[in-house]
Amino acid sequence: MPHPSNVRVIILSVLVLCAPTTWADTYRLTIDEQGISLTGEKQTAITANGVSPAPTLHWREGEIVNLQVSNRLKTETSLHWHGIILPYEMDGVPGISFHGIGAGQTFNYQFKVQQSGTYWYHGHSGFQEQQGLYGALIIDPPHNHHPADRDYAILLADWPEDRPERIMARLKKQSDYYNFQKRTVGDFFSDAREKGFFETLADRMEWGEMRMEPTDLADVTGATYHYLINGATPDMNWSGLFAAGETVRLRFINASAMTHFDVRIPGLKMQVIAADGQDVDPVAVDEFRIAVAETYDVLVTPEQPQAYAIFAEAMDRSGYASASLTPKIGLRATPPGMTPRTLLTMADMGMPASGGHQHDHAAATEMPVENEHAGHAQHQQHNADDAPAHSMHDHQAMLRQQAEASNAHKTLSYPDLRASQPDTGWRAPDxxxxxxxxxxxxxxxxxxxxxxxxxxxxxxxxxxxxxxxxxxxxxxxxxxxxxxxxxxxxxxxxxxxxxxxxxxxxxxxxxxxxxxxxxxxxxxxxxxxxxxxxxxxxxxxxxxxxxxxx
Known part of the structure; x- marks a missing residue:
């Protein structure tokens, strides 16, 4: 669907003696319903100014923003400014920070912007966020420490074929309703040949006692979801332009309701420079997992005049979102094949594995892992993330050295994240x-x-x-x-x-x-x-x- 740029009214501020000049921007957003056709059938989205995703908002650190949000829905609505430091009355959560925005009403959000970076905003009423009420929020700092030739927000999302209320009702009746990837009798015999009959039987019995499946990586899957980048399906192919040799900043925002994504751009190394809007020491990676509501900023420098796929596969591998980073309009990248999913193990649940053997993630994958997504690197990442806090840093440093020496596929993990600036108020918790x-x-x-x-x-x-x-x-x-x-x-x-x-x-x-x-x-x-x-x-x-x- 079309994504017209946001119309904003800029009001010159009054120059105050002995104080720096600021700009006070007024943004007008109208929340309404609109018919869309992302799945081949007509559905209804909750939109802001007629579009979903909502318009990208650009603020500046230090300014005072005014946001006039009008509700044309027949029900209450709200907007939450995710990750933004502000007075709690402006946070936008009905029943906690304010009463919500009633049908036909307008609410004025006003606060000073105290930070910079990549954030987002979304509905906090009912399931409106899942229905399309979300958008990117970019705040410029006084001094940009990471200049780039191009700058794109990459909004990841999951769009359902079912109405959210129906999804919730089905989950309540059968929590694995959308898990179409359960293990089969064929999988049992395949595992028995590899691990032995009795160990495989014990494994199935343990999972049965817990009423769980090792394939339960996500509650809601590609059985109903279509995965989007900037509101576009892979067939629609959102594209961002570049010229060979340019530095491109990609601001990844996971605006999904339920989906964690594994993100990679085959052929390009990504340099992670920010997490949740905050600068971190740069980390060169081939891939990163982005949880729901997280943001990561990366820099890439395509040297060849070819199209590159921005590829985000759902954690459970039930589908993917894909877009193109391309040197010319019309040249689209071919999405790579999805990598094998990794099943949960008893060790993941903090329990001894069947037969007394601990199985790592590489052993729990469904097929041999391709070179560009090495199971060894996945196993290293899992162990590093779960290590005690006092040993994480040293262990991760060792893994980084090993990866660099072997040119292994590098996946970002939390121990890699180190703030660019120290916390000046750092002290022991009370x-x-x-x-x-x-x-x-x-x-x-x-x-x-x-x-x-x-x-x-x-x-x-x-x-x-x-x-x-x-x-x-x-x-x-x-x-x-x-x-x-x-x-x-x-x-x-x-x-x-x-x-x-x-x-x-x-x-x-x-x-x-x-x-x-x-x-x-x-x-x-x-x-x-x-x-x-x-x-x-x-x-x-x-x-x-x-x-x-x-």
Whole structure:
């Protein structure tokens, strides 16, 4: 569908003596419904200014922005500015930070921009984000440390054939409804030949007792999803132009409701320069996994005048999104073949493998892995991500040296992320809050500490304290944990250079730790960013107040 550029009204600010001149921009966004045809059948999308994805907004660090959001829907709507530091009344979460935007009403968001980088915005009412209400948000810094000849936002998304309400109803009745990739009798005999009959039988019995499948990598899959880049299917082929030798900045934003993507550009090395809008020491990679709601900025320098595929395959390999980086209009890249999916193992769940043997990810792939996606590199990445925090940095440095020496396929992992600038307020946390990530796949219930949001007390913090949050994932699913209004400093062994993120992906059966400075008074949403997990109860409220200890 067409993507006209956003129309914004620029108002000159008043020059104030003894203060720098700023520009105050007013953006007008109208939320409405519009018919689209991405799947071959007519469907309805929730749009902003008539388009989905919503218009890309460009702000400048230090300015005061005004956003007038008008609702032409018959139901309530809202917009959340994901990853943006602002007064909590402007955060855009109905029932927590404001009342929402009623049908026929207009709400004016106004706040000062205190950061720069790549972010996004999306609906926070019902399933409107899944229905197309999302867009890129680019904030320019006072001084650009990573100049590029071209600059593109790459919005990844999953568009369903089913209505979101129907998806949720089906998951409630049968949590694996969309898993069309279950193991078969043929797989049993194939595994028995490779691993032995009794070990294979024990493995199947263990998974059966847990009422789980090692193929349950995603709740909602390509059985209903069409995967998009900037609102376009692979056949529609969104294209970004370049000239040979130019440096191109690609701002990847995972605006999906439920899909983690593995991203690569065959033939090009990517240099990761930012995570969740924050600069990190550059890391050269061949591939990276981007969790739901995360952002990564990369630089590429195509030397040849040929088309390159921007390829994002769903983590469960049920489909992919693809676009072209091309030197001329009409020249499109051929998408590469998808790589084999990696199945979950008992070791991933923190349990001994069948027969007392520990199976790594390479052993759990369904077929030999192609050279450009080496299973050995996957295995190294998994072990590095799950290592204790005190040993992560040294271990990852060793893996980087090994990879460089062997010219192995390099996949980004969290231990690679090191902030470009130190945290000037770095100190030991004042206390720790441990949260178990819990769920019942059979009943499709998700929560923190086995308590759904409706029954949970708020998490209370005191202004100025630093709190360690430890996330213990007791489920077989990835959970991208998002904290509104606050930064999470990922404890990945880099101390004061720990990267600060607004989303932390916690892998199945693993533990992740972050340090959170409680520096913003207000009431903030805190949840898993998988939309159907959030709706099913994996949600809390954080309240930060000034005063005595909570």
């Amino acid at each position: 206390r720790e809050i441990k949260l178990r990530l819990t769920g019942n796949m059979h009943r499709y219930m998700w929560s923190f500490d086995d308590i759904a949001y409706a029954d949970a007390d708020p998490i209370r913090l005191r202004l100025g304290e630093r709190v360690r949050f430890t996330y213990v994932n007791e489920t077989m699913m990835n959970h991208p944990i998002h904290m509104h209004g606050l930064w999470q400093y990922l404890d990945n062994g880099n101390g004061e250079y720990s990267p600060k993120k607004h989303v932390i992906n916690v892998k199945p059966g693993t533990t992740a730790s972050v340090v959170v400075p409680a520096d913003a008074v207000g009431e903030w949403a805190f949840h898993c960013h998988l939309m159907y997990h959030m709706d099913a109860g994996m949600f809390r409220k954080i309240i930060i107040t000034a005063g005595p200890k909570p």
